[in-house]
Amino acid sequence: MKKFRTRIAAVAAMSFAATFAVAALPSQAEDVTLKLVMAAYTDDMVDYYDGLAQDFENANPGIKVEVDVVAWPEIGQKVKTLIASGQTPDIVNNDEFAGEAAAGLLYRADQIVSAAVLKDIIPAFLDNSKYKGTAYAVPDLASARAFFWNKQLISGAGVKAAPKTWDDMLAAAKAVKKKYPSVYPYCLPLGPEEAQMIFTTWGGGNGGRLFNEKTNKYTLNNKEFKGALDFLKTLVDQKLTQPNPGKTNRTDGCWALFAKGKVAMVDGGVFLPDWLSKNGGENIDWAAGAFPAAKGKTDITVGVQDYFKGYKAGGKQKEIQKFLTFIFEPTNYQGFLKAAGGFIPATKSAGKLAEEDPIIGPYIKLLPKAIFYPGTVGSWQACKASIVTYMGNAMSNTGKALQQIQAKCDAAHKKVK
Amino acid sequence: MVAATVKKEPARKALPWLSGTIFLIVGFVLWPTLELFLMSFRTIDISGLIEGWAGLENYRMLAANFDLPPVLRRTIIWLVVVVGMTLAISLPLAQLMNAKFRGQKFLRYSIIIPWAASLVITATSFKWILDPYYGMMNLILKDLGIIKEDVDLLGNPSTSFIMLLIVAIFVSLPFTSYVLLAGLQSIPGEVLEAAKVDGAGGWKTYWTIIFPLLRPAFLVAAVINAVYVFNSFPIIWVMTTGGPGYETDTTTTFAYKIAFRDQDIGQSASLAVGNFLVIFIFIMLFLKLSKWREADQT
Numbered sequence: 219m220k221k222f223r224t225r226i227a228a229v230a231a232m233s234f235a236a237t238f239a240v241a242a243l244p245s246q247a248e249d250v251t252l253k254l255v256m257a258a259y260t261d262d263m264v265d266y267y268d269g270l271a272q273d274f275e276n277a278n279p280g281i282k283v284e285v286d287v288v289a290w291p292e293i294g295q296k297v298k299t300l301i302a303s304g305q306t307p308d309i310v311n312n313d314e315f316a317g318e319a320a321a322g323l324l325y326r327a328d329q330i331v332s333a334a335v336l337k338d339i340i341p342a343f344l345d346n347s348k349y350k351g352t353a354y355a356v357p358d359l360a361s362a363r364a365f366f367w368n369k370q371l372i373s374g375a376g377v378k379a380a381p382k383t384w385d386d387m388l389a390a391a392k393a394v395k396k397k398y399p400s401v402y403p404y405c406l407p408l409g410p411e412e413a414q415m416i417f418t419t420w421g422g423g424n425g426g427r428l429f430n431e432k433t434n435k436y437t438l439n440n441k442e443f444k445g446a447l448d449f450l451k452t453l454v455d456q457k458l459t460q461p462n463p464g465k466t467n468r469t470d471g472c473w474a475l476f477a478k479g480k481v482a483m484v485d486g487g488v489f490l491p492d493w494l495s496k497n498g499g500e501n502i503d504w505a506a507g508a509f510p511a512a513k514g515k516t517d518i519t520v521g522v523q524d525y526f527k528g529y530k531a532g533g534k535q536k537e538i539q540k541f542l543t544f545i546f547e548p549t550n551y552q553g554f555l556k557a558a559g560g561f562i563p564a565t566k567s568a569g570k571l572a573e574e575d576p577i578i579g580p581y582i583k584l585l586p587k588a589i590f591y592p593g594t595v596g597s598w599q600a601c602k603a604s605i606v607t608y609m610g611n612a613m614s615n616t617g618k619a620l621q622q623i624q625a626k627c628d629a630a631h632k633k634v635k
Numbered sequence: 636m637v638a639a640t641v642k643k644e645p646a647r648k649a650l651p652w653l654s655g656t657i658f659l660i661v662g663f664v665l666w667p668t669l670e671l672f673l674m675s676f677r678t679i680d681i682s683g684l685i686e687g688w689a690g691l692e693n694y695r696m697l698a699a700n701f702d703l704p705p706v707l708r709r710t711i712i713w714l715v716v717v718v719g720m721t722l723a724i725s726l727p728l729a730q731l732m733n734a735k736f737r738g739q740k741f742l743r744y745s746i747i748i749p750w751a752a753s754l755v756i757t758a759t760s761f762k763w764i765l766d767p768y769y770g771m772m773n774l775i776l777k778d779l780g781i782i783k784e785d786v787d788l789l790g791n792p793s794t795s796f797i798m799l800l801i802v803a804i805f806v807s808l809p810f811t812s813y814v815l816l817a818g819l820q821s822i823p824g825e826v827l828e829a830a831k832v833d834g835a836g837g838w839k840t841y842w843t844i845i846f847p848l849l850r851p852a853f854l855v856a857a858v859i860n861a862v863y864v865f866n867s868f869p870i871i872w873v874m875t876t877g878g879p880g881y882e883t884d885t886t887t888t889f890a891y892k893i894a895f896r897d898q899d900i901g902q903s904a905s906l907a908v909g910n911f912l913v914i915f916i917f918i919m920l921f922l923k924l925s926k927w928r929e930a931d932q933t
Contacts, residue, residue, distance in 0.1 A: 295895050302683030302900075317681040317898075410876060462767055462790025464879030475768070600681060603896035611792060611880030619880075622701070629696075630897065634681060 250537050251282040255297055256311040257524065258287045259558035266557035274544050281537050291411075294599070306531035308538055311358055313524045313593075319349035320596040320634060322530075327353035329535055330528035332543040338565040343523050346590055355525035356542065357564040359555060362519045362581040362588055363419060364506040366486035368479060371401060375482075380507050382517075384423075384449050387483070387510040391458040394482045404453055405472035405481040406463040413609035414591070414602045415468070415520060419485060420446040422518040422589050423511035429592035436601060436631060439624035445512060447616035454613045464610040469493070477502060485509070488581045492560035508584075519581075521588030523564065600630035671911065674904035681898045693901040700902070702881045702889070709796065710865070710885040716800055717864045721807040722857060728808065729815035750809035758873035761802050765789050765874075792882040795875050799883055803870055807863065811856045818852025819845070851924070858921045862914060886910050 256267060264287045271283040286307075288296050293312045300307055301323070318324050327347060328336055336344075336356070343357040367380065372390060375397040381387040391403035408416060418428060426442030429435070453459050460466055460475065473490065475481040477499025486506060494502055508517040526545075528538040544550060546565065555563055555572075562581055563569045572578045592598050604626035612619035678689040697703060732743055749757060764771050767787035776782045788794045822845060830840045846853075868887050871877055877884035877892060884892065886906060894903035 298683045298895075298898075302679075321680050321684055323684075408879075410878065460767075461785055462787030464792075465787060465790035465875070596681065600898040603898065607878070607892070607896060608880055610878040611882055614792065625701070626897065630899075633899070 249280055249282045250534060251284055252309060252534060252537055252541055253305075253307040253532070254283060254285045254309045254311075254541075255293065255300070255307045256285060256287050256309075257293050257313075258289050259561070262557040262559070263287050266553055270545065270550060270553070273550075274541060277544070278540060281540070283541065301531075306529050308529055308532045308534050309541065310527050310529070311524065313522070314599050315347065315355035315525045315527055316349050316594050316596045317599055317634065318527065318529075319354035324354045325528040325530055325535055325538065327356050330526070330538050330542050331356050331546060332539065335543055335546045335565075338546070338567055340564060340566055340569060342585070343564050346523055346593055347525060348594055349596070355527045357523045358526050359558060359561040359564050360521055360523040360585075361488050361561050362521050362584050363415065363485060363487045363509070364519060364581070364584070365483065365509045366476070366490060366504050366506045367483045368476065368481070369503045369505050371398060371479070371482040374398070380505065381483075381510045382508075383513050384510055385513065388452065388458075391453060391483070392456075395458055398482075400480070402460040402475065402481050403458045404483045405466065405475055406450060406454065406459045407466045407468040407472045407485070408463045408609045408612065409465050409467035409471060410606055410610065411467035411469060411471075412606075414605045415522075416450070416485065417443070417446075417605050417609055418520050418589070418591065419509055419518070420450060422520065423509050423515060424449075425512070425515050427589065429595055429598075436624065436627040438605075438627060439620040443620055444616060447612055447620065449512070451613050451616055463613055473497070473499075476504075488562060488578055489560040491577050506580075508587075517587070519584045519588045521585060521590045523590070523593070595631070596634040597627070597630040600634075601627035604630070668911065671904055671907055674901065675908045677901055677904075679900040683900060689901055693905040696899070696902045697905045700893075702884075703906075706881060706884050706886060706889045709883070713800070713803070713885050714861060714865055717803045717807060718857060718860050720800075720804045721811050721860055722853070724804070725808055725811040725815050725856070726853075728812040729819055732812065732816050733819045746809050746812060748809075749806055750813075754806060754867075754869040755873055757806055758802065758870045761798075762789065762874045765798060789875055790879065792879055795879075796883045799871055799874060802874065803864060803867060806870065807860055810863075811860055814852055814856040814859075815849065818849045821852075822848045851927070854924050855921070858917055858924060862917045862921075865910075865913060865917070 254267075256263065258264070267285040267287055271285055274283055275281065294314065297307070297310055297312065301318075306323070315324065327344070339357060343360060344353055347353045347355040347357055365381075371394055372380075375390070375393040377390045377393050379386075381390045387404070394401060394403040406416065407413070421428075421443040424442045424446045426440065426446060427437060430437045450463075454463055460471075460481070466472060468485070472481060472484050473486070473493060474497070476484045476486075477494055477497055479502060490506075491504070494500060494504070508519065511517040526542055528535065528542065545554060548567065551563070551565065551568055555561060555568065560578060562578060562585070563572050569582060573582050591602070595601075605623050608619045608623045608626075675693055676689055676691075678686040678692070680686050728746070732739065732746065763769070765788050767773060767785050767790065772788065773782070773785050776786075786794075788798050826844060826848070827840065830844050835843070865885075866887060867885075868891070871883060871885060871888050872891075875883045877888040881889065881892070887910060890903045890906040890910065893906060894900050
């Protein structure tokens with residue numbers, strides 16, 4: 219965290235100094251400067267981009283690269299502020315693109331990477347990068363989620379098999395609570411970090427899907443999602459979760475408790491093992507599997523992908539294409555995945571290598587079962603925000619929360635169309 | 636008066652000396668305010684680009700927003716309770732600070748320190764004190780036998796707003812009590828002595844002499860406090876971000892959430908215009924009060 223702040227301060231100070239330098243020396247050889255705003259998957263991203271920018275500048279004289287690595291909770295707002303104040307960056311790496319594509323801000327995918335790179339992208343991921351049939355972003359990586367449990371606590375409580383259905387899970391939670399009163403059987407993160415994930419995952423396990431492409435409508439206030447929220451509420455009401463779901467975040471809340479052995483079951487993802495090993499949870503004996511589903515429904519996983527995007531405002535299409543093609547060169551892209559920490563690659567070539575990986579491999583096989591956020595819908599970011607906000611208080615009245623979520627998402631959808 | 640003997644200079648000669656101030660006022664007060672008003676009548680798309688004029692659409696959307704009424708109700712409670720309680724506690728506190736006793740200096744310092752700390756620091760400290768897993772509060776409550784299981788006072792909608800009120804009162808106390816202390820110190824000693832000679836008791840002296848003389852300081856403290864409290868963003872944002880849901884939002888944090896979470900900058904601007912008008916009324920009130928005060932003194 220500290221690292222980012224100093225870095226941001228340094229960038230700010232440098233651009234300040236640069237303004238004066240330019241004012242003082244108006245005629246200098248004109249380097250093209252690419253301005254990048256990139257997501258901080260981990261603290262390692264700063265060092266990775268430092269090295270990458272250096273290599274790229276050496277290979278491409280005349281192009282300078284300025285990278286701003288920004289933490290996840292701030293990046294969306296930062297990009298928005300830059301665009302609104304006329305300082306649109308050239309390349310951004312974050313988790314949204316459809317709203318910007320709808321506003322006509324973005325280059326097409328085939329304009330920002332070489333044809334060879336584009337052909338190497340896994341088709342399902344590229345489909346999720348399309349707005350009205352045209353790809354406007356290039357997927358950088360993806361993740362899939364899974365249900366994690368603490369083996370010691372679960373088998374210690376006498377639970378034989380991994381919970382497959384909601385009933386299994388309820389029974390397992392009760393058993394854990396009985397055997398270990400100080401352990402929270404299941405940790406439910408409905409805080410602002412990623413409450414939409416809980417909504418999508420558990421609703422999905424009851425057959426619920428967020429958006430209907432055919433009717434072009436959000437499908438949120440229905441019996442599938444109601445059933446899922448009511449199931450979670452049962453866990454909360456019977457004190458089988460931590461005391462404050464509405465405020466608990468995924469990472470510093472649930473995962474931190476899981477790493478301390480205070481939680482038996484938790485929603486995790488392909489990157490949780492990496493996180494555990496770096497945050498004091500290396501001794502936790504975990505196992506992962508499919509999320510428990512409602513009786514008679516198929517289990518699902520939720521896939522999430524992020525994007526590289528090139529912005530038209532600066533008119534630097536050629537340079538953007540050079541840089542993004544550079545980042546997809548095998549060694550650079552492996553470095554990117556390594557710095558990001560345990561994600562699923564977005565390219566076929568890197569995906570082949572990752573299938574051999576003991577941790578990531580199983581997730582790649584899970585991908586066919588994955589449902590994705592409707593990231594290609596322009597209003598999704600606004601709708602997501604409403605889901606997050608109302609989930610914070612959903613456990614007090616599930617029906618009212620669903621009504622409010624549906625109303626806000628419909629309003630946002632009407633506005634974007 | 637003195638002014639009459641000075642030769643009157645044309646106003647334009649003063650311009651170079653005033654230009655800095657004028658620049659600051661225009662650049663940092665008038666222009667942003669104007670932009671805010673304009674924004675509230677514009678359609679701004681989800682990426683922050685201006686698409687055109689919206690007429691009253693943003694205001695209509697705001698009026699139709701079903702989260703607004705509870706937020707308005709809460710903002711009024713927030714304002715009345717925090718300002719009221721702060722004044723009620725500050726009056727005796729100022730009296731105590733004014734009393735001569737050993738440790739008076741210590742008392743004064745300890746009251747000013749929370750004011751010297753930034754609101755974010757204070758709010759963060761309280762957030763950790765109230766943390767359900769690692770906080771002091773749960774430890775103390777459990778040791779005292781008041782609760783059996785860990786509770787999350789900030790995570791529970793029925794208690795989180797009360798906690799915010801307490802913290803807001805706590806951080807408002809230093810300023811208010813110091814304004815009142817200054818008011819107390821300006822009361823001439825002779826008046827109090829005269830009251831003593833005439834045989835007035837403690838309470839009587841307070842309500843018939845001290846409090847009426849304290850009135851101007853009291854009103855100024857009330858209005859300035861109201862402005863601070865109404866605008867108070869950091870306490871709520873740091874401790875609960877207005878959550879869970881919208882359960883602890885006031886209009887200030889609600890405007891922020893509409894802009895950056897719901898991504899509706901136009902609607903947020905229309906709410907901010909409302910906030911601006913409320914503050915504007917307070918400022919007018921304050922100017923009026925200062926005028927009365929001047930009139931009182933001359």
